[in-house]
Amino acid sequence: MLKNAWTIALETLSWIEMQRLSEHIALVKTIKQLNETNPNAIRYAYGLVVETTRCRNLIDKFINTIIAPKKIEEFNLGVQSFLRLYVYRTRVAKNWGKYNLQEAQNIASMARSILGWKTLLPVEPYLGFLLTQNMQSILDTSTDDERLSLEAFQPFWFVKYCINLFGREEATTLLNASNLPPPTYIRLNTLKGSLEETLQKLATEGVVLQKIEPLQNIYKVSEFKQPLNTLECFKRGLFYVQDKASCFAAQAAAPKPGNTLFDICAAPGAKTTYLAQLMQNKGSIVSVDFSKRRMKTWRKEINYMGVTIAEAITANACLPLPFIGEADIVILDPPCTSTGVFAKQPSAKWRLSPKSIENMAEVQQQMITNCATKVAIGGYLTYSTCSVTVEENEMVIERFLKEHPDFHLVEIEPTFGLPGLRGLTQCRRLYPHLHECNGFFIAKLKRS
Numbered sequence: 001m002l003k004n005a006w007t008i009a010l011e012t013l014s015w016i017e018m019q020r021l022s023e024h025i026a027l028v029k030t031i032k033q034l035n036e037t038n039p040n041a042i043r044y045a046y047g048l049v050v051e052t053t054r055c056r057n058l059i060d061k062f063i064n065t066i067i068a069p070k071k072i073e074e075f076n077l078g079v080q081s082f083l084r085l086y087v088y089r090t091r092v093a094k095n096w097g098k099y100n101l102q103e104a105q106n107i108a109s110m111a112r113s114i115l116g117w118k119t120l121l122p123v124e125p126y127l128g129f130l131l132t133q134n135m136q137s138i139l140d141t142s143t144d145d146e147r148l149s150l151e152a153f154q155p156f157w158f159v160k161y162c163i164n165l166f167g168r169e170e171a172t173t174l175l176n177a178s179n180l181p182p183p184t185y186i187r188l189n190t191l192k193g194s195l196e197e198t199l200q201k202l203a204t205e206g207v208v209l210q211k212i213e214p215l216q217n218i219y220k221v222s223e224f225k226q227p228l229n230t231l232e233c234f235k236r237g238l239f240y241v242q243d244k245a246s247c248f249a250a251q252a253a254a255p256k257p258g259n260t261l262f263d264i265c266a267a268p269g270a271k272t273t274y275l276a277q278l279m280q281n282k283g284s285i286v287s288v289d290f291s292k293r294r295m296k297t298w299r300k301e302i303n304y305m306g307v308t309i310a311e312a313i314t315a316n317a318c319l320p321l322p323f324i325g326e327a328d329i330v331i332l333d334p335p336c337t338s339t340g341v342f343a344k345q346p347s348a349k350w351r352l353s354p355k356s357i358e359n360m361a362e363v364q365q366q367m368i369t370n371c372a373t374k375v376a377i378g379g380y381l382t383y384s385t386c387s388v389t390v391e392e393n394e395m396v397i398e399r400f401l402k403e404h405p406d407f408h409l410v411e412i413e414p415t416f417g418l419p420g421l422r423g424l425t426q427c428r429r430l431y432p433h434l435h436e437c438n439g440f441f442i443a444k445l446k447r448s
């Protein structure tokens with residue numbers, strides 16, 4: 001099992017590097033490529049990949065210091081992946097404490113059998129140094145910002161960005177919290193069963209829940225005896241695993257039974273299913289997304305959760321939306337840099353740059369402008385992202401309001417999180433270090 005897991009991990013990291021894929025997509029690609037079916041090997045490999053990717057900058061800094069004047073990028077992808085996994089497993093996972101020589105030798109031997117001894121030959125002389133050298137001397141010679149970047153496992157440019165936006169103390173807390181996956185939250189699905197009955201069934205299955213106020217149907221999972229996706233309640237669609245920040249974004253739109261609602265960038269379906277639930281399956285939802293692959297998942301989720309009022313349109317929201325009519329509510333959850341979900345998608349932070357924020361904000365501006373034409377007079381437009389940057393959030397809304405004087409911000413109910421920045425106090429922000437959830441931004445506008 002162990003060799004299979006390391007084979008999967010090596011190949012998955014290589015796909016991430018070669019095609020800039022997310023951990024999950026790269027893993028799926030690898031499993032198909034290797035025809036791997038062992039769930040234990042897949043689970044162990046995924047853990048290795050995620051944790052190695054999470055602290056990649058620290059690992060690369062350490063490796064490059066040891067192999068100087070060479071750089072890790074000079075080796076082929078298989079060797080790069082091996083070096084990163086080797087350092088993570090033998091050093092980082094042990095918090096740079098006492099190393100296990102036998103474990104390191106076993107890992108090296110296993111890598112030789114997977115990649116070939118000739119492939120690893122150029123880096124063999126460095127393995128002993130990687131196992132024994134101290135990281136502390138590297139940290140001690142770094143600037144304050146560089147050290148924070150390495151210790152918090154965050155890109156250097158993003159560290160400076162957060163310090164400028166939030167101040168050093170708040171930024172440090174936020175950046176460190178961004179490495180910790182938030183608690184597991186579930187949304188009870190009242191389209192399939194009553195709250196009381198589902199709560200009783202979950203308790204019978206050994207799940208201990210804590211109600212999240214003031215959100216509807218949202219609970220924090222405190223204890224569980226078996227994986228949630230193996231529970232009978234899950235198989236019956238009685239609950240949905242969904243971060244509370246995402247749930248708040250849907251609830252902030254305040255849809256009511258009988259409303260007409262356009263859900264833009266709707267796939268893979270979590271938002272649509274909650275909106276339909278809040279509407280009691282009465283009214284109409286048109287869900288739009290550009291990805292045919294993700295819309296296949298959307299259709300599965302819609303059927304699985306018992307939604308009957310939603311229909312799908314595959315379209316690019318950067319272009320004028322290809323259908324006639326206006327809606328009482330338009331909800332836009334556009335693509336973003338995902339700076340609020342680095343804990344779940346650590347590979348994303350190494351693909352980004354300051355230019356990424358600028359480019360994404362322009363896409364978001366195009367989308368919200370196109371969405372505005374579909375809001376009925378007296379209707380509402382809700383905008384949300386899982387990013388903490390002001391360029392993708394408050395600045396998009398500021399520009400939109402200047403160009404669309406018939407829209408104005410309104411207060412979001414229920415009151416949750418913190419006010420928006422740059423004086424946009426009607427907007428709401430959620431942060432990993434303060435609210436135990438993904439970083440999120442929500443704005444609600446009314447057309448008058």
